[in-house]
Amino acid sequence: MKNQDRGFRIGAHIVLMLLSLLAILPFLLLIIGSFTDNAWAIANGYSFFPKEWSLKAYQYIGQQWSTIGRAYLVTIFVTVFGTALGLLITSMLGYALSRPELPGRGIILVFVVITMLFNGGIVASYFIWTQVFHIKNTIWALIFPNLLANAFNIILLKNYFENDIPRALLESAFLDGASELKTFTSIVLPLSLPILATVGLMSALAYWNDWTNGLYYLSERGGSQYYSVQNILNSMNNNIQFLANNATELAKAGMSGADLPSTTVRMAIAVVGIIPILAAYPFFQKYFVKGITIGAVKG
Amino acid sequence: MNKSRKLRRYLPLYLMALPCLIYIFCNNYLPMFGIIIAFKKLNFAKGIFGSPWNGFNNFKFLFTTQDAWVITRNTVLYNVVFIIVGMICSITVAILLNEIRSKTAGKFYQSAILIPHLMSWVIVSYIAYALLSNETGLINNSILKSMGKEVVNWYGEKRYWPFILVFVNQWKGIGFSTIVYLSSIVGISQDYYEAARIDGATKWQQIRYITLPLIKPTVITLLILSLGRIFNSDFGLFYQLPRNSGILYDVTNTIDVYVYNALMNNNDFAKSSAASVYQAVVGFVLVLTTNGIIRKVDRENALF
Amino acid sequence: MKRRLTALALSAAMALSLAACGSSGNSTSAGAPAQETAVQEAPAEESAGAQESEDADPAAREDEKWTGEISHISMTYLTFGQTPADMDKVVAKINELTIPKIGVEIEFVPLGIYDSLAQYPLWISSGENVDLINIAFQDISTYINQGLIIPLNDIVASSAPNISKMMQEYPLVDGSYKDGEFYGISPRAQTYGSGSSIMIPRRVLDSVGVVPEEDHIYSMEELGEIFAKEKEAFPDQYMMDLVTSSITGSRYGFYNSGLDALGTTNSSGLLMGKNSTEVKNLYATEEYAAYLNTIRDWYQKGYIHPDAATTSQTGTEWLTGGVALGNFVGGEPNQLYGAENLFGEPCYQLQTVEPFMPAKASSGAFWSIPITSKDPEGAMRFLDLMYDDTGELLNLILWGIEGEHYVMVDPAEDLIGFPEGIDSTTSGYYVSFGFYGNRAKEYIWDMSSSHARCQAYTDWAMQNKTKGYGFCYDPSNYADQIAAINAVEAQYLPVLESGSADPAKILPEFLQKLDAAGINEVIADKQAQFDEWLAQQ
Structure with a gap:
């Protein structure tokens, strides 16, 4: 029996190792690409063993370091605040919906699911957020539109609360006279760390990677102090692409695109965007620990 | 009587559900008026609601293609x-x-x-291209060629x-x-x-x-x-x-x-x-x- | 949805920006700081002011000062993502000029050009106030059809004397008409006319013993011979910067003169040859099949990069990275300076198409007034001043303050350069979008774009007007078919026009799908509209 378990475990290690390699090797190519000499990369493609190395791509990004530094602060604030607030309201709704006896539950669920399918489009969203709620050029522009809560997360939480929290626990709490809120905070939430970590991670990733809100709701004049890292990186990316496509026009004005590390800078931008979230990931992982002590609570 | 007791019993749950429902309402439902754009001959000068209706004409292009x-x-x-x-x-x-x-x-x-x-x-597409392209792709140039296979x-x-x-x-x-x-x-x-x-x-x-x-x-x-x-x-x-x-x-x-x-x-x-x-x-x-x-x-x- | 719209918008930009030198092989040079000799072709009264430097006292020329109410106008100011450090300084200088003169206090709304694609429609549709927008690298008809901008006929007539005068002579508003009203005003270009050319470093042609003749029109056959010699001497490099992002329409026009899509794109048919009045399906012609065969041949001989149809790199990257040795651009003389900057070495310009005047001669960029403007009349006053005959406002917006951001090198030619110790990276104000007003008054940075050369090019093109010159097709009744045709083109053009697929196999498939998408109905409609217009002429 033990042997069989060990065999299974070794097999698991091998498979996961292979999967990790599949994921890491391209990432390595990306990192090496960002350190490759631009002209060499254009002529020879990206390689694990480039013949010419260069730091130019990072120097180019570094030119805007003062803005990027502040943008990191903005991003961190938005990510932390947005994730926390989102997680709070999402899990409260998920908890309410996890109770099969709640009158009107079906209707609320349909109300929630519809939002996964239908949307009014950007024109209408923009109108509502700017003309009704006036969030343009405020920090809320990065937090509220689209990202705070979504149907998928609500349903994930609802499912977990419904299926993985023993009913008996809730009932005994109510018998002891605990209120809904008290039960929710002191029994349900502590038992739901894996799903909270999951939803929190998804939400944090969404906040971290988002650049559309900044694009739409922050303007150069008046809102640029709230640009997030992805706003800046993304705008850099787009403008480099634009420059590259229109270099002839610019060159006519005496501006040469020749020394712009166009190809490699895209790689560097991706690296700069990915590394911090990768560094923050272990924070979430500790909640995926096996065998959350439901048994212990029961006992 | 029964009703109000029921309400009292579930009121806390409804209150807990409320913030997120309000958010969904503001973020997802208020903008849904935008859906009517799909049925309008859009003219912002007249406003979204004032634009003339266009039936299903805006959907036509989805089906004019032979590749539908x-x-x-x-x-x-x-x-x-x-x-x-x-x-x-x-x-x-x-x-x-x-x-x-x-x-x-x-x-x-x-x-x-x-x-x-x-x-x-x-x-991802750049990375894939680095692997797959004809001229400089790693798969063709480093793997297939060295194995003596056709690129x-x-x-x-x-x-x-x-x-x-x-x-x-x-x-x-x-x-x-x-x-x-x-x-x-x-x-x-x-x-x-x-x-x-x-x-x-x-x-x-x-x-x-x-x-x-x-x-x-x-x-x-x-x-x-x-x-x-x-x-x-x-x-x-x-x-x-x-x-x-x-x-x-x-x-x-x-x-x-x-x-x-x-x-x-x-x-x-x-x-x-x-x-x-x-x-x-x-x-x-x-x-x-x-x-x-x-x-x-x-x-x-x-x-x- | 949001992401897709942005993607849509971006690609629209790419398409249009490249269409400038791609779709029918002619460039409309929407960004160059060259200028034409005003003395040569401008109305007589202009010549007095033409030679004056920009700091001459405006009041001396204008008999009246502004006495009415001051308008506060906001105008979009497109950048490549970074707002120039000295923008406010320049704006202050501009206001010193415009407040007393035309009663306009201007405010620039800086905006990355990429961002403008997504932002304009949102701003306007949700009622945000902006008075003057620059629709560049995107299609103005979207704005017209969706009612985002106002018609300008009346307002130009009442408050824009410079524009009114200039549009008699130059196609400033072509391409922005709907139902007899125009919605946009494009800059007065330095050169008019469609042509195309290939730039090749002198070093390369010299080493293979090719001596290019100026003003000779090189046929595909002759180019093929040159490419063969080049390939022999430079076997690891490719002869042109042909990449997938440069195939947004057919590149047939890079080798053939007189193609006129009558204000729209090839997807609705075009006139072939300056004397033609027949709207044809380019792709179904024998000429096109022959052209594809040549391209296929070039591809197989290694003149075209094997990954041209799928590369993630841009043509520019290939030029600066030494992958490609030829740069296909418009035929204008001022293209040379740009190419030399890209290659970093002197180049020859080989004309491949005789310049001609097609139906749509205006550049792709338009100035328009959104429906949300609170003071369209004031906005127009400001815009109009950009078109005046002094070029004062124009050069102030474009190049900043003399002595600080540039110095005059040769006043007779309007040639400028950087002040000592400053270059494009350290200058506090260096934007080079040539969107502003009367570009014949722009200061230039290099003599290859001199007034005389630009004028000679325009004159050449003017001799070759197509039969469609002045006409603009309205495709709105066939929008669905055109959408379907666009999708078919997006599928087939990159592989066919890069030579990476065998035309014998793929072309028939392409043609069949175009038929199915309804290209013939659209062409018939275009022909009918064109015939009607011809009859009225």
Whole structure:
């Protein structure tokens, strides 16, 4: 029996190792690409063993370091605040919906699911957020539109609360006279760390990677102090692409695109965007620990 | 009397639900007036509501193409394959991850397989291009040539692409979807496994009779939700990754790619709105149907 | 949805920006700081002011000062993502000029050009106030059809004397008409006319013993011979910067003169040859099949990069990275300076198409007034001043303050340069979008774009007006078919026009799909509209 378990475990290690390699090797190519000499990369493609190395791509990004530094602060604030607030309201709704006896539950669920399918489009969203709620050029522009809560997360939480929290626990709490809120905070939430970590991670990733809100709701004049890292990186990316496509026009004005590390800078931008979230990931992982002590609570 | 007692009993739950419902109302429902754009001959000078109605004319361009069948077929088939393969792969990986005892190793694997999810499609397409291109591609130049094999014109051969697309889609998405299943697996009480072990159940039996049945609700929920998006396709995957190579269109062209190509010269809100309404309606019908069937068969697990 | 719209918008930009030198092989040079000799072709009264430097006292020329109410106008100011450090300084200087003169206090709304694609429609549709927008690298018809901008006929007539005068002579508003009203005003270009040319470094042609003749029109056959010699001497490099992002329309026009899509794109048919009045489906012609065969041949001989149809790199990257040795651009003389900057070495310009005047001669960029403007009349006053005959406002917006951001090198030619110790990276104000007003008054940075050379080019093109000159097709009744045709083109053009697929196999498939998408109905409609217009002439 033990042997069989060990065999299974070794097999698991091998498979996961292979999967990790599949994921890491391209990432390595990306990192090496960002350190490759631009002209060499254009002529020879990206390689694990480039013949010419260069730091130019990072120097180019570094030119805007003062803005990027502040943008990191903005991003961190938005990510932390947005994730926390989102997680709070999402899990409260998920908890309410996890109770099969709640009158009107079906209707609320349909109300929630519809939002996964239908949307009014950007024109209408923009109108509502700017003309009704006036969030343009405020920090809320990065937090509220689209990202705070979504149907998928609500349903994930609802499912977990419904299926993985023993009913008996809730009932005994109510018998002891605990209120809904008290039960929710002191029994349900502590038992739901894996799903909270999951939803929190998804939400944090969404906040971290988002650049559309900044694009739409922050303007150069008046809102640029709230640009997030992805706003800046993304705008850099787009403008480099634009420059590259229109270099002839610019060159006519005496501006040469020749020394712009166009190809490699895209790689560097991706690296700069990915590394911090990768560094923050272990924070979430500790909640995926096996065998959350439901048994212990029961006992 | 009864009613008010009921209300008192559930009032706290409703109050807890309220903030998020308000948010959804503001963020998702208020802008839904935008859907009527799909049925309007849009003229902002008259306002969205004041613009003349245009019936279903904005939807026409979706069907004027001879490829209407091909793009629908591709979109649906790929989605079906993605859903099935995705489910099998991510559940497998989640179970394997759950077996890893070493915390460091577990964290390492999890972080590693999440990396592709963090890359944008544009970057993925660059990496794929670095591997697949004719002139400088690593596969042709470093692997196939050194093995003495014929080089492959990857962007010119249709037959490879269904596999490439499925593979890359899994590669990019697995880290993320695994987490969802993993959270549900780690939520399973250890007591069940203890008991099973005492009864002498093998690993496979434990998986078959404990893990899988207990994550079934999650599986069904995710299935229903993904069916809702069966007419949507990941634009980055189908457009960026094959680098818009026309030769591959039979196997890479999807509804979203078509909409993009048809409208790219013209930022036409009405038509693009029509396309997304079309996708949503099909998705909505599918979600209702599936949920209805599941409700008949297995009431417990229906979404609503 | 959001992402897709952005993507849509971006690609629209790419398409249009490249269409400038791609779709029918002619460039409209929307960004160059060259200027034409005002003395040569401008109305007589202009010549007095033509030679004056920009700091001459405006009041001395204008008999009246502004006495009415001051308008506060906001105007979009497109950048490549970074707002120039000295923008406010320049704006202050501009206001010193415009407040007393035309009663306008201007405010620039800086905006990355990429961002403008997504932002304009949102701003306007949700009622945000902006008075003057620059629709560049995107299609103005979207704005017209969706009612985002106002018609300008009346307002130009009442408050824009410079524009009114100039549009008699130059196609400033072509391409922005709907139902007899125009909605946009494009800059007065330095050169008019469509042509195309290939730039090749002198070093390369010298080493293979090719001596290019100026003003000779090189045929595909002759180019093929030159490419063969080049390939022999430079076997690892490719002869042109042909990449997938440069195939947004057919590149047939890079080798053939007189193609006129009558204000729209090839997807609705075009006139072939300056004397033609027949709207044809380019792709179904024998000439096109022959052209594809030549391209296929070039591809197989290694003149075209094997990955041209799928590369993630841009043509520019290939030029600066030494992958490609030839740069296909418009035929204008001022293209040379740009190419030399890209290659970093002197180049020859080989004309491949005789310049001609097609139906749509205006550049792709338009100035328009959104429906949300509170003071369209004031906005127009400001815009109009950009078109005056002094070039004062124009050069102030474009190049900043003299002495600080540039110095005059040769006043007779309006040639400028950087002040000592300053270059394009350290200058506090260096934007080079040539969107502003009367570009014949722009200061230039290099003599290859001299007034005389630009004028000679325009004169040459003017001799070759197509039969469609002045006409603009309205495709709105066939928008669905055109959308479907666009999708077919997006699928087939990159592989066909890069030579990476065998035309014998792929072309028939392409043609069949175009038929199915309804290209013939659209062409018939275009022909009918064109015939009607011809009859009225």
